[in-house]
Amino acid sequence: xxxxxxxxxxxxxxxxxxxxxxxxxxxxxxxxxxxxxxxxxxxxxxxxxxxxxxxxxxxxxxxxxxxxxxxxxxxxxxxxxxxxxxxxxxxxxxxxxxxxxxxxxxxxxxxxxxxxxxxxxxxxxxxxxxxxxxxxxxxxxxxxxxxxxxxxxxxxxxxxxxxxxxxxxxxxxxxxxxxxxxxxxxxxxxxxxxxxxxxxxxxxxxxxxxxxxxxxxxxxxxxxxxxxxxxxxxxxxxxxxxxxxxxxxxxxxxxxxxxxxxxxxxxxxxxxxxxxxxxxxxxxxxxxxxxxxxxxxxxxxxxxxxxxxxxxxxxxxxxxxxxxxxxxxxxxxxxxxxxxxxxxxxxxxxxxxxxxxxxxxxxxxxxxxxxxxxxxxxxxxxxxxxx
Amino acid sequence: xxxxxxxxxxxxxxxxxxxxxxxxxxxxxxxxxxxxxxxxxxxxxxxxxxxxxxxxxxxxxxxxxxxxxxxxxxxxxxxxxxxxxxxxxxxxxxxxxxxxxxxxxxxxxxxxxxxxxxxxxxxxxxxxxxxxxxxxxxxxxxxxxxxxxxxxxxxxxxxxxxxxxxxxxxxxxxxxxxxxxxxxxxxxxxxxxxxxxxxxxxxxxxxxxxxxxxxxxxxxxxxxxxxxxxxxxxxxxxxxxxxxxxxxxxxxxxxxxxxxxxxxxxxxxxxxxxxxxxxxxxxxxxxxxxx
Numbered sequence: 001x002x003x004x005x006x007x008x009x010x011x012x013x014x015x016x017x018x019x020x021x022x023x024x025x026x027x028x029x030x031x032x033x034x035x036x037x038x039x040x041x042x043x044x045x046x047x048x049x050x051x052x053x054x055x056x057x058x059x060x061x062x063x064x065x066x067x068x069x070x071x072x073x074x075x076x077x078x079x080x081x082x083x084x085x086x087x088x089x090x091x092x093x094x095x096x097x098x099x100x101x102x103x104x105x106x107x108x109x110x111x112x113x114x115x116x117x118x119x120x121x122x123x124x125x126x127x128x129x130x131x132x133x134x135x136x137x138x139x140x141x142x143x144x145x146x147x148x149x150x151x152x153x154x155x156x157x158x159x160x161x162x163x164x165x166x167x168x169x170x171x172x173x174x175x176x177x178x179x180x181x182x183x184x185x186x187x188x189x190x191x192x193x194x195x196x197x198x199x200x201x202x203x204x205x206x207x208x209x210x211x212x213x214x215x216x217x218x219x220x221x222x223x224x225x226x227x228x229x230x231x232x233x234x235x236x237x238x239x240x241x242x243x244x245x246x247x248x249x250x251x252x253x254x255x256x257x258x259x260x261x262x263x264x265x266x267x268x269x270x271x272x273x274x275x276x277x278x279x280x281x282x283x284x285x286x287x288x289x290x291x292x293x294x295x296x297x298x299x300x301x302x303x304x305x306x307x308x309x310x311x312x313x314x315x316x317x318x319x320x321x322x323x324x325x326x327x328x329x330x331x332x333x334x335x336x337x338x339x340x341x342x343x344x345x346x347x348x349x350x351x352x353x354x355x356x357x358x359x360x361x362x363x364x365x366x367x368x369x370x371x372x373x374x375x376x377x378x379x380x381x382x383x384x385x386x387x
Numbered sequence: 388x389x390x391x392x393x394x395x396x397x398x399x400x401x402x403x404x405x406x407x408x409x410x411x412x413x414x415x416x417x418x419x420x421x422x423x424x425x426x427x428x429x430x431x432x433x434x435x436x437x438x439x440x441x442x443x444x445x446x447x448x449x450x451x452x453x454x455x456x457x458x459x460x461x462x463x464x465x466x467x468x469x470x471x472x473x474x475x476x477x478x479x480x481x482x483x484x485x486x487x488x489x490x491x492x493x494x495x496x497x498x499x500x501x502x503x504x505x506x507x508x509x510x511x512x513x514x515x516x517x518x519x520x521x522x523x524x525x526x527x528x529x530x531x532x533x534x535x536x537x538x539x540x541x542x543x544x545x546x547x548x549x550x551x552x553x554x555x556x557x558x559x560x561x562x563x564x565x566x567x568x569x570x571x572x573x574x575x576x577x578x579x580x581x582x583x584x585x586x587x588x589x590x591x592x593x594x595x596x597x598x599x600x601x602x603x604x605x606x607x608x609x610x611x612x613x614x615x616x617x618x619x620x621x622x623x624x625x626x627x628x629x630x631x632x633x634x635x636x637x638x639x640x641x642x643x644x645x646x647x648x649x650x651x652x653x654x655x656x657x658x659x660x661x662x663x664x665x666x667x668x669x670x671x672x673x674x675x676x677x678x
Contacts, residue, residue, distance in 0.1 A: 042495065044603060046503035204642075205651040207607025209405065209598030212398045212523075213642040216391060234505040234599040241597075245516045245523050246394075266507040266599050268514065 032075040033068070033336055035060065035326065036101030038091040038116075039130075039319075040108035043083025047233070047260075049108040051304075051316030052130055053078060056105070058307055059323050069327050070334065077101055081112050088112035089119060096123045102336040105322040107131050108315075110178050117144055126329075126342045128322040130315075133182045137365040145345055145365045147321040147355055149279070149372055151183040151230070152190065154255045157277035157373045158228060159187075159194045161386075167226040167251060171200035171218035173211075173239065175231035183230035183255055199224050204235065211235070211242045219248050226250050232257030237266030244270035251275065256373070260313050264378055271381075277373040278383070279314040281354050286385040292352055300354050317354030325351060325358065390521030395643040396636065401528040401597065403635020404535040408590035409612025410619065410627035411542070412583035418559035418622045419572075419579030422482045426466060426490040428609020429497075430587025434459040435600030436497060438592050439506045448511070456588045462493070463584020467577050475576075490609070497602040505601035514596075531593045535628070538589065542624055555579065559622060611654075618658050620671025629669060633657065 037056055040049035060076040068074055077099045081088040088107065095101045096119065103126045107113035110133040117136075120127040120143050127144050129136050134150035162170065170191070174184040184201070191198050200221040202214040218224060227250055229239045236258040243252055252274045254263075259278040264271045280287055284297040300320055304312045328351065329344035330336055348367060351358040356372025376383040409427055416424045437458045441451035470485050477485075511530050516523035546552040557565040558575045566572050590608075591600070598604060612627075615634050619626025634654045641653040661669060 042498060042503075046498060050503055202642075202647045203650075204647060205607070207604070209594060209608070210398045210402050210639075213395050213639045214647045216394045217643060217647075220391060234601055234604070237505070237507065237599055238597075241514070245514075245525055247516070247523060260504075262504050266505055268507055268509065270514075 030072055032073045033070070033330060034075050034077055034099060034101040035323070036092075036095035036099060036104045037076060037078040037106035038081040038088050038095070038104075038112070039078060039106050040083040040112060041080040045083040045109045047262075047313070048130075048315040049080070049083070051310075051313050052106075052108060052319035053080075054308055055304065055316040055319040056323055058303065059320060062303075063327065069330055074327075078106070081106075081108070083109060083112070085111045085115035089115045092116040092119050096120070096125055101125075102338070103326050103330070103341060104128070105130070105319070105326050110136065110182070113146075117141060120144065124338055126326070126338055126345060128326055128345070130318040130322055132179055134186070135182070140363060140365050143342060145325070145360065147325065147353065147358075147366070148315075148318045149256065149355060149368055150186075150366065151179060151255065152186040153368065153370050153373060154277045155183060155186045155190050155228075155230075156194075157370045157375065158253050158255070158275075159190060159196050160370070161275065161277075161375050162226055162251075162253070163195060165251065168195060169197050169199045169223045169225045171202070171221055171224040171227050171250070172198050173200075173202045173204070173214055173218060173227065173229045175204055175235050176206045177231065177233075179257055180231040183257070187228060187230065208235065209238065211239050212246060215239070215242050215246055215248065219246055219250075224250060226253060228253045228255075230255055230257070234266065236263045237268075237271070240267035240270040240274055256314065259376075261311050264381055264383075269381075271378040273378060275375060275377045275386070278376050279317060279355050279372070280374050281312065281314050281317050283374060283376055283383050283385040286383075292357060293354070296352050297354050314355070321351075321353035321355050321358070324353065391643065393520050393522035395639045397522055397524045397528055399636030399639030400632065401525075401531050401635070402638065403615075403632040404531045405590050405594045405598075405608060405631070406611045406615040406635050407535060407628040407631025408538065408586050408593075409608055410615030410631045411538070411624055412586040412590075413613055413616035414619075414622055414624045414627040415555075415586070416579050416583045417616070418624075419555060419576050420471070420482070421479050422471070422486065423613070423621075424580070424583060425483065425486045425609065425613075426493060427583060427587050427612060428605030428607075429490045429493040430459050430463060430584045430605070431591035431594070431608050432497060432600065432602060432605035433462050433493065434588030434591035435508065435595035435604065436501045436506070436602075438595060439508050439600060440501065442508065448509075452592055455592060456585060459584045459588030459591070460581050463580040463587075464577060466584075467580035471576070471580070472573070475573075490605075494602050494605075501602065503602060505599045505604075507599050508592075508595040510596040525597065527593075527596045531597075534589065534593055538586065539625070539628055546624065551578070614654065614658050618661055618668055620668030623668070623670045626668055626670030633669075 039053050041053050063074050079091040105128045107129040110131040113129040113131040129146040132148050134152045136146050174180045200218045204211050254276045256278050280293045281297045287294045301312050329341050332344045333340035348358050348360040356368045358367035360367035375386040412427045434455050437455035438451050470489050510527040512526045554570045558572050562572050615631035616627040619630030638650050638654050642650040
């Protein structure tokens with residue numbers, strides 16, 4: 001009898017616990033979707049990481065205001081990796097093991113991204129990188145995607161423009177950074193396939209303040225018809241100034257690394273006539289209304305500039321694209337199951353982003369081609385869209 | 388050919404003069420305290436950034452420059468008062484590590500105050516190049532070279548003709564005896580940080596129109612200035628100047644005639660060779676260790 005009574009209590013307890021468990025399960029359905037991020041908000045690449053962080057924060061807020069994703073709120077768990085690959089790796093481990101995020105959108109620089117690839121691959125964590133170099137997705141890694149154009153696409157676009165102007169002999173000049181060197185490597189590789197001859201190949205060091213010796217050498221190279229500078233940050237403006245100082249006249253090209261208002265401002269008039277490939281976002285006001293990216297890009301520009309009272313950079317756009325590629329994949333997958341989300345990102349078809357129109361495939365984890373760039377020229381202190 | 392050489396020399400002298408001024412700051416602090424102040428490059432940055440901010444606020448350039456130098460000197464004195472002096476009984480190595488910490492702190496603070504982008508500053512007298520013998524030189528380069536010459540003259544006068552300068556030298560030779568002779572060595576230490584900050588600040592303002600300015604601008608300039616000071620013989624102010632010019636010119640000539648890929652390497656190789664052959668630098672005084 002007593003035993004029986006005990007058993008009854010036990011049964012009741014189990015029933016109560018089950019009910020409780022169901023209740024917990026009930027709230028679990030509305031548990032937030034966790035998007036993890038690590039960005040170089042400080043350190044050398046902070047001018048990239050800062051707008052990226054602001055963009056992510058702003059749009060996660062917007063998504064939550066409009067009801068979240070799959071009826072669940074979205075939480076952003078973001079760390080400042082300070083442009084340091086070692087810190088990036090630590091934070092990614094924390095995102096995976098401690099925070100147990102559903103997807104990672106981040107990795108401002110190529111160095112930080114490459115440092116964490118092994119970890120995300122081993123954990124089976126979908127990861128959308130915001131860094132530039134092609135090496136991130138070439139060869140393809142199962143769990144790794146990226147949004148920004150590669151430097152290879154930029155060089156491709158520049159060489160097409162040179163060919164159209166009958167310029168074949170190029171003086172190449174590049175900085176010491178990872179982006180600069182990857183761009184240089186791509187230029188050297190692509191040139192022979194596109195009928196371009198690299199007649200000079202000069203570099204400068206990190207933090208250099210004067211590039212006239214290298215430019216003098218390029219200027220005095222026999223037959224040189226155009227200058228291509230691969231780099232970003234302050235050196236882009238210094239090169240433009242030194243070019244003007246030396247009275248150089250050959251067409252001057254730079255890459256999307258220079259696609260910020262700071263480049264023109266820093267060059268103090270010397271940037272006039274410099275051509276570069278850039279994301280459509282840069283010249284959004286000049287795009288024709290039927291340009292497919294016009295709506296997305298102008299909405300982003302308005303939202304960002306309205307909120308932060310700061311001019312947009314194309315870098316924040318990478319974060320916008322990364323976030324929405326992730327969100328749309330989760331919506332299509334109907335869950336946060338990692339394999340399902342990964343497969344859906346890979347199936348992204350004609351997603352119109354700020355950086356371009358993405359169509360991914362198992363062979364292409366970036367999904368952009370050279371059409372996602374427009375050629376612009378600096379004219380009267382601003383960007384002019386070239387046809 | 389001559390035009391090319393001239394072009395490389397213009398570049399080398401301009402850059403070298405900046406290294407020299409930064410190196411001079413290293414030498415002065417080293418003399419007063421045996422400390423190598425790795426925040427020296429940050430003085431360059433603070434001065435450049437302050438000037439740009441003041442100019443944007445509509446303050447005329449000469450006034451902006453004076454205020455910016457004053458701000459930089461204040462930063463140098465604060466560094467000494469708040470970070471170095473409280474730890475003055477610690478070993479020299481500890482003090483050096485403190486300056487590394489201070490440099491990271493100053494860079495971080497600069498990012499918070501001025502943002503993370505780079506800023507330009509108008510040149511003192513326009514940016515139309517002057518053509519000499521077929522080579523183009525910016526008027527700003529003349530300012531850099533001219534200011535460096537003036538500073539060298541003032542420093543020489545200060546160290547050889549004034550009581551204060553001699554007191555600083557005496558402190559560097561033997562702090563204990565200097566104190567016994569009635570020299571206030573703590574004041575000398577403060578003074579050395581103030582002077583080093585001033586020199587770094589002047590260098591920062593002179594170079595800003597050429598190099599642009601950003602929170603990280605001082606990192607490489609500081610390192611190259613340190614090389615200049617080592618090359619010339621740590622603690623020898625005139626040696627630091629010579630060292631700066633040697634590093635700057637050899638960089639420019641290597642980039643021009645050999646390969647720009649080896650530019651930085653050649654400067655460092657020269658330093659290595661000099662240090663192996665002459666461990667006290669080109670103009671250093673042989674150190675004697677008392678047993």
